[in-house]
Each structure stands twice: as C-alpha cells, then as structure tokens.
Amino acid sequence: MSSASNESLYREVARKLRNKIKDGVYPLGSKLPTEVELAEELGVNRVTVNRALATLRAEGWTRTHRGVGTFVRDFMPITRETPRRFSRARREQGGARGAFASELAEQDLSYETRTVVERVRPPQHVADVLGVSAEEISVVMRARYMSVKAPAGRTVPYQIAITYVPLEIAEGTAIEEEDTGIGGLSSRLADLDQTQAELDDTIEVRPPEPEEEFLGLNEDQRVFDIFHIGETRDGRPVKVTTFVIPTHLSKLRYRVQLKD
The missing domain is CATH 3.40.1410.10 (Chorismate lyase-like)
Known part of the structure; x- marks a missing residue:
C-alpha cells in the first residue's frame, strides 16, 4: 500500500471514530475499545488505529491514560x-x-x-x-x-x-x-x-x-x-x-x- 493510501486510511479511521462519538456509539466519558479491538472492528491494522487515535487526541476528542486506556471527551464544545x-x-x-x-x-x-x-x-x-x-x-x-x-x-x-x-x-x-x-x-x-x-x-x-x-x-x-x-x-x-x-x-x- 502506498504512503498516500496509508495517509488517507488513518484519516478515514479517525473520521469514523469521530462520528461514532458524535452519534453516541461511544458515549461521552466512556472508555474506548482497545487498539486491537478497534483494528478488528474497522478492518485495519493496529498502526493505523494508533495514528487515528493520535489525531483524535490532538483534536480533543479523546484522552489517553497510560496503562488504563483511551477515553472519550467529557463534554461537547x-x-x-x-x-x-x-x-x-x-x-x-x-x-x-x-x-x-x-x-x-x-x-x-x-x-x-x-x-x-x-x-x-x-x-x-x-x-x-x-x-x-x-x-x-x-x-x-x-x-x-x-x-x-x-x-x-x-x-x-x-x-x-x-x-x-x-x-x-x-x-x-x-x-x-x-x-x-x-x-x-x-x-x-x-x-x-x-x-x-x-x-x-x-x-x-x-x-x-x-x-x-x-x-x-x-x-x-x-x-x-x-x-x-x-x-x-x-x-x-x-x-x-x-x-x-x-x-x-x-x-x-x-x-x-x-x-x-
């Protein structure tokens, strides 16, 4: 797969996760599935999920607690x-x-x-x-x-x-x-x-x-x-x-x- 394809793929995964948060599939304040579980759910590899989650963290949609997991933002803007x-x-x-x-x-x-x-x-x-x-x-x-x-x-x-x-x-x-x-x-x-x-x-x-x-x-x-x-x-x-x-x-x- 080309680097351009990898780039668009992790952004697409970030978009899907962002929409799931907006739609309440992943409620505010809740813990997200693990990277392995998300990779399986979305049909991508773990590296792609990791990059997507890094994007969501920078945007404020999620927060990560080392050793605990990744959580959805606490409230909407x-x-x-x-x-x-x-x-x-x-x-x-x-x-x-x-x-x-x-x-x-x-x-x-x-x-x-x-x-x-x-x-x-x-x-x-x-x-x-x-x-x-x-x-x-x-x-x-x-x-x-x-x-x-x-x-x-x-x-x-x-x-x-x-x-x-x-x-x-x-x-x-x-x-x-x-x-x-x-x-x-x-x-x-x-x-x-x-x-x-x-x-x-x-x-x-x-x-x-x-x-x-x-x-x-x-x-x-x-x-x-x-x-x-x-x-x-x-x-x-x-x-x-x-x-x-x-x-x-x-x-x-x-x-x-x-x-x-």
Whole structure:
C-alpha cells in the first residue's frame, strides 16, 4: 500500500471514530475499545488505529491514560455566543454568576474557579485601551482559572480569563471581591452606571504558552486567544479581558444586527 493510501486510511479511521462519538456509539466519558479491538472492528491494522487515535487526541476528542486506556471527551464544545452571552438577562439567568456559568447551566454542567484579584500596573497594550498609566498601579486585575465539572466526575481545565478594570471605577467596590455576585463583573459595572453597550473581540488561534500550563494542553493543540473590550454607550472602554480557551472545548458564535 502506498504512503498516500496509508495517509488517507488513518484519516478515514479517525473520521469514523469521530462520528461514532458524535452519534453516541461511544458515549461521552466512556472508555474506548482497545487498539486491537478497534483494528478488528474497522478492518485495519493496529498502526493505523494508533495514528487515528493520535489525531483524535490532538483534536480533543479523546484522552489517553497510560496503562488504563483511551477515553472519550467529557463534554461537547460549549458555544460562546456573542453578544447574547453578555446581556444582563442571560448572564444572571437562574442566579448565574456570569455568562460562562449561564452557558454551562444550559448543558447541565457546573464549574469551579480559582480567582486572583490584585491592583496592578497594566500591560502597555491594556493601558492604551483603557486610557490609564502603565507606569502606575492604575487597574484592578481579576485572573480567573476556570474548570468544568464533567458528568463523569472529572474536572476539566477550560479557560483562563484575565480582566482589567480602571482603578478609579473598581476601587472599593464588589469588583475587588473574589465573588462578584449574580451576573458577575459586567453586572457590577452596570450597577456603577458603567453599563457596556459595545463589545469588541479580536481573536487569534495559536499554540498554548508555557504560562498557560493550567490548561493541560500538548504542543499539537491550540487555543483561542480572545482580546475583549467592553465600552459604555459614550465610547469609554471600562473593561479589557483576555480569554484563553482550548479550541476543542469551545465554539465561537457571533450574531450581528446590521444597521444599514
């Protein structure tokens, strides 16, 4: 068999396994048959199955535990729907602590988070957006390391979200607390008459950086790097957030209302 045929064969096997996961033949969180069993089931050799499984691991469809076996992903990608996710009704739905919590609740998932809140000197590019000094402590930074609690009991690192709010807005308010309450940070800004009326997202797909090891990714996997700016109705930027999310865990959806 030619190398081209081998190439197309393992990709075809990966496609078949991927579809079986999507169709529920191999349920979320379940253990896959062994490579030998899959080779027999699909009528190919074990080397082809091994290459197919390596592809699925890179795509986030499976995970492998040495000496235990290969398991199906714990949950399907979560849709990050902008701008709907930032509406007050959505982010406070059912008492949710923000947009992410509301999105998870729709899939019967929950989360846990580690939050670090500090007054800091912002990076220059953030200072430029917010119109504050990069040489002084001029912002409140909220760094959140968020994981999804999967139905099978595993906790899966999902995103790193680092937010900056001008100190003159956040100082002495709930924005400086670990738990910002129902609706999260955006609702607390609204309470301070800093309601966001316009959002700007710039998205890059890139490999994970060493400082993002919390996400537990390998060099073959990629992340969405979302640079998010929230502005008030008069055009003042009041919040900058960088979201870093593994691409295999999220779908990005944008619905835009045209004005002309």
